[in-house]
Amino acid sequence: MIEAHGLTKKYGDKTAVNDISFTVNPGRVTGFLGPNGAGKSTTMRMIVGLDRPTHGSVTVNGKPYVQHKAPLREVGALLEAKAVHSGRSATNHLRGLAATHGISKARVQEVIDMTGLAAVAGKRVGGFSLGMGQRLGIAAAMLGDPRTLILDEPVNGLDPEGVKWVRTMVRYLADEGRTVFLSSHLMSEMAITADELIVIGRGRIITAGAVQDVIDAVTKSSVRVRSPQAEDLVSRLQGADVTVTSVEPSLLEVHGLSAQQIGEAAAAGGFVLHELTPLRASLEEAYMTLTADDVEYHSHGAGEETAPAVVAETEGANR
Numbered sequence: 479m480i481e482a483h484g485l486t487k488k489y490g491d492k493t494a495v496n497d498i499s500f501t502v503n504p505g506r507v508t509g510f511l512g513p514n515g516a517g518k519s520t521t522m523r524m525i526v527g528l529d530r531p532t533h534g535s536v537t538v539n540g541k542p543y544v545q546h547k548a549p550l551r552e553v554g555a556l557l558e559a560k561a562v563h564s565g566r567s568a569t570n571h572l573r574g575l576a577a578t579h580g581i582s583k584a585r586v587q588e589v590i591d592m593t594g595l596a597a598v599a600g601k602r603v604g605g606f607s608l609g610m611g612q613r614l615g616i617a618a619a620m621l622g623d624p625r626t627l628i629l630d631e632p633v634n635g636l637d638p639e640g641v642k643w644v645r646t647m648v649r650y651l652a653d654e655g656r657t658v659f660l661s662s663h664l665m666s667e668m669a670i671t672a673d674e675l676i677v678i679g680r681g682r683i684i685t686a687g688a689v690q691d692v693i694d695a696v697t698k699s700s701v702r703v704r705s706p707q708a709e710d711l712v713s714r715l716q717g718a719d720v721t722v723t724s725v726e727p728s729l730l731e732v733h734g735l736s737a738q739q740i741g742e743a744a745a746a747g748g749f750v751l752h753e754l755t756p757l758r759a760s761l762e763e764a765y766m767t768l769t770a771d772d773v774e775y776h777s778h779g780a781g782e783e784t785a786p787a788v789v790a791e792t793e794g795a796n797r
């Protein structure tokens with residue numbers, strides 16, 4: 479478990495992390511999201527004692543990281559994995575780490591096998607690709623068989639097979655009762671990997687909670703309706719707080735009514751339906767809404783999609 483209370487980090491005038499409090503629970507995969515510069519890495523560095531908080535505190539498994547007698551056995555961390563420019567082999571790199579923490583050579587071999595490094599374990603780490611370096615960083619994090627894992631951008635640079643492997647691995651580790659805290663900018667991946675989310679922007683927590691709750695709190699669900707009588711159906715569906723958008727001639731997107739309400743209204747009016755599909759917003763859409771005001775580095779330019787025409791946003795009954 480990770481517990482932060484009023485955690486704050488200032489670098490000169492810059493407040494990188496601003497009075498944040500949160501809990502990361504065991505048995506769950508918790509995603510840490512936020513725009514570039516939001517303070518994710520700084521928070522993770524404070525958790526593992528690489529940065530000292532300006533104010534506040536953070537504990538891992540009940541104690542500040544530095545007070546653990548065998549920290550590698552409590553917390554494994556992959557932080558801003560940079561290419562390790564080393565002439566040593568992966569095996570020797572891991573054995574060196576293991577030796578200073580009383581960890582056996584057998585465990586080194588285990589983590590090499592777990593992370594798919596067996597074929598390259600004897601090769602110079604300096605020649606590793608980004609993905610292999612990432613796997614080596616994860617191997618090092620796993621070395622002490624820790625109860626808590628902190629992974630900053632673990633899928634960065636990994637191929638699809640590697641991304642899937644990380645997803646499966648963190649699920650397995652959480653199901654074993656471990657605490658898993660990971661950051662990523664890949665929303666689609668986070669949506670299927672994480673159970674819980676903490677979203678930060680400009681050093682402050684924007685929201686936290688179960689993934690679906692975070693999405694539902696900021697996005698409106700809608701229903702896709704396909705009907706050969708779509709045009710006439712629009713007036714049947716009109717009501718207070720109902721928005722009907724015509725996506726194409728026989729296709730509507732309805733906000734403000736459930737699929738059940740639409741189906742019943744259509745049946746009552748004798749309308750033929752070819753499709754009735756509840757649509758849920760994606761984590762990416764929710765994230766964009768949540769962090770819109772907290773993005774420090776905006777990009778501008780082409781690629782903005784034109785919204786489809788809203789054909790009915792009406793008042794009145796019929797719900």
Ligand SMILES: Nc1ncnc2c1ncn2[C@@H]1O[C@H](COP(=O)(O)OP(=O)(O)OP(=O)(O)O)[C@@H](O)[C@H]1O
Binds near residue numbers: 493494516519520
């Ligand atoms: N050593 C440092 N000295 C000065 N400023 C720093 C230092 N480390 C981080 N910062 C600043 O603190 C803020 C938070 O940075 P941090 O790296 O924690 O963000 P992040 O959420 O991890 O971003 P990214 O997604 O880009 O990795 C940024 O504005 C950054 O420039």
